[in-house]
Amino acid sequence: MTAPAPRTPRQQARIDALARIKEIARRQLAAGGAGALSLREIAKEMGLVSSAVYRYVPSRDALLTTLIAEAYDRLGAVAEAADAAVDRDDVAGRWRAAAGAMRDWALANPTDHTLVFGPPVPGYDAPEQTYAPAQRWIEILLDVLRGAAPSGLPEPAPELAASLTAFRDLRAPGIPLPLMAAGLRAWAQLHGLVALEVYGQTDFVLHSAEGLFRDCVEHQVTQLGLDHGRGSR
Numbered sequence: 001m002t003a004p005a006p007r008t009p010r011q012q013a014r015i016d017a018l019a020r021i022k023e024i025a026r027r028q029l030a031a032g033g034a035g036a037l038s039l040r041e042i043a044k045e046m047g048l049v050s051s052a053v054y055r056y057v058p059s060r061d062a063l064l065t066t067l068i069a070e071a072y073d074r075l076g077a078v079a080e081a082a083d084a085a086v087d088r089d090d091v092a093g094r095w096r097a098a099a100g101a102m103r104d105w106a107l108a109n110p111t112d113h114t115l116v117f118g119p120p121v122p123g124y125d126a127p128e129q130t131y132a133p134a135q136r137w138i139e140i141l142l143d144v145l146r147g148a149a150p151s152g153l154p155e156p157a158p159e160l161a162a163s164l165t166a167f168r169d170l171r172a173p174g175i176p177l178p179l180m181a182a183g184l185r186a187w188a189q190l191h192g193l194v195a196l197e198v199y200g201q202t203d204f205v206l207h208s209a210e211g212l213f214r215d216c217v218e219h220q221v222t223q224l225g226l227d228h229g230r231g232s233r
Helices: 009-032 039-046 050-055 060-084 091-108 110-117 128-145 158-171 177-198 210-223
Strands: none
Touching: 009 039, 009 060, 009 110, 039 050, 060 091, 060 110, 060 128, 091 110, 091 128, 091 177, 091 210, 110 177, 128 177, 158 177, 177 210
């Protein structure tokens, strides 16, 4: 296999500048949210004239898109690594691993979590560049659901069934609609629990939200029919 050609000084300088821009941008996001993202302020901190930043990023929205895609990719990589460490037949263990990985990532990276799962940025529409990274964690959950064996799940309400059927047929053919609806509820619950913990909204009730999170995950394992065979407790 041929080794890649070494970077020229100009190429390396561009890579370093982009990394610096993203580093400053993430600090801005941490300090003031997406509304605080400013190419002018980034240029000022880097000692550049404002127009110089546009040699590296064409617009604020383009920079925001890059940061969002990278945040989703980091979550996806963490979740995929956690999932890969579990036996493929242990569907309960895989669900626990994917759920726990999302929580761990969010607590370790609250700025990234808020960027991708927090309030929409006014005037910004996420382009297709963010779609594939955003699906990586969801794909694990859908793959786990294919190994579920639930019983007694109710049919989804008609207003949900139509849109859920379209999503199921596109992304997860073969999964029964009641299981898709239960999986969607579980997905929403995971995100809600993690958001409450990230924003400190459980502190007045619990010394640690981890116990509640683990308890809810175990209820999901049972409800979704993942606790059959291997991985059951």
